[in-house]
Amino acid sequence: MPMILFASVVRVRDGLPLSASTDFYHTQEFLGCRRRLKILALRLAQYPGRGSAESPDFNIHFSSSGNVACMAICSHQCPAAMAFCFLDSLWWEFTASYDTTCIGLASRPYAFLEFDKIIQRMKWHFNHANSSQMKSSLEKIQEELEFHPPAILSLEDTDIANGVMNGHIPVYSEPMPNFRMEPVTALGILSLVLNIMCAALNLIRGVHLAEHSLQVTQEELGNILAFLIPFVACLVQCHLYLFYSPARTLKVVLMLVFICLGNVYLHGLRNLWQILFHVGVALLSSHQILTRQLQEKRSDCGV
Structure with missing residues (x-):
């Protein structure tokens, strides 16, 4: 089984899915995890830039910056550094393909479904690349995670589930990651x-x-x-x-x-x-x- 199973790009302010990979498993456990991912997507604005949600069968990882967040369902065997490396790469590819105006004006789910081709290519790369090929990249991400660890959420926790139903989710005060602009000319x-x-x-x-x-x-x-x-x-x-x-x-x-x-x-x-x-x-x-x-x-x- 591949380590990265499903990926999606969502708009942070309202959780609108902008694009997603179209090949996924149809087991009840996986479909249940996708439902939890959709619930989590609606609350991304209240979470820090990186986080992980653990479930009995799979892990959900998300990385958000600005108005765009990337989310992935991974197997338990997938290292967190690899998952966030994949999500960061996906974020850069998407924001390079579509400007903020197009993203902000999107009004229907999966408005950029054609981006699925890039998601598929990147999933294949991360699922089949040798660890030695990404060693330096994973080491950099691992250092970032040690310095700024992602928020850990438990979607099976009763309190969290009740919070989702009642519209109340704990708010994390960790700042969003900063954007780095090109040098001033x-x-x-x-x-x-x-x-x-x-x-x-x-x-x-x-x-x-x-x-x-x-x-x-x-x-x-x-x-x-x-x-x-x-x-x-x-x-x-x-x-x-x-x-x-x-x-x-x-x-x-x-x-x-x-x-x-x-x-x-x-x-x-x-x-x-x-x-x-x-x-x-x-x-x-x-x-x-x-x-x-x-x-x-x-x-x-x-x-």
Whole structure:
């Protein structure tokens, strides 16, 4: 019997299955374990990044980061390091194939069923590869597990079962694993400096306008907001460039729209060159955010 029997990719916030391997066993014990996996998937947002659920017949392992989690049903003979190495590799393959916007907008189960081909290939690799081929990779994962051990859940425990039925699950406070972004480039630093300068200009003009308005009319209130909203949008752009965020593309588009609309509204208080400068900086920052990706891989798991 292979060590990795079943794998699935789910959305963390609601447990929606996005893709899964289509070949699995039809024994009652295995089907019961799959039902437990579905229950666990609904509560992933309340668990740390890695965890294992033990049952009498099989083990369930899960690894989640951001809005995507990978889960697997493994035999008891499968080492935890191999299971999490497989799940980490699966996570990177899936997030490289589909962006956060597509994942967030998915509305039906198994919306990315075609990813099953990659799951099958990776399952075969881990089930048939020699231990010597993955020795260094497994050693790295083993070190991570020793430093940050996964949460151990018992799906057969009566208290846990009652918690599932009543909608109450113990919440673990262990932080989610951090994303590592590609190094900051010189052009990226320039975009940050220009963005901070634009944010400062918007804040100064907005506060100055508010302080010198003895009686704020509707038009003056609109001008104040047209300064302050782009100020906030510039700060959000800086955050999006420096740190990974789910649905990043959607947020970038929204911030760009806010900045452009705010500057168009301020036509008259700003000349054409000032407006073009602010919009140009916003476009440069948006481009830098979208081109700065996650690092290729956290560890080489032999795939």
